[in-house]
Amino acid sequence: MIKDGYTVSELVKAAKVSRQAYYKWLKRELTTKDIEDQEILNLTRNVNLS
Template identity: 55%
Template sequence: MPSQKNDRNKQPGGEAAKRYQAVQEMTSNGEYTVSETAQAAGISRQAYYKWLNRRLSLREQQEREVLEEI
């Protein structure tokens, strides 16, 4: 039986996604490196870049379209 923690981290809005978003925000201005922030967030650089370059789900695409219309 899979643990709840693993299930939660695989969801688009799960804890891991929040960590990736935090790394993205902190590195966007160039003040911190991906290595520094990923280590602090407890994720690997490889996992961060995989998340960054992922394909958006149909739901995420639809949400972006709605936000653009608003």
């Protein structure tokens, strides 16, 4: 994020969430649904690139 020119503070302010909520989300355990959604997204991106 900093490499893109934004700090965590700026991003959480823009998203209207607390830094605490952001870091809690960042360290969360992925659910089976999250993993499946990521796999589908990756497959979709691969199809679009072909």
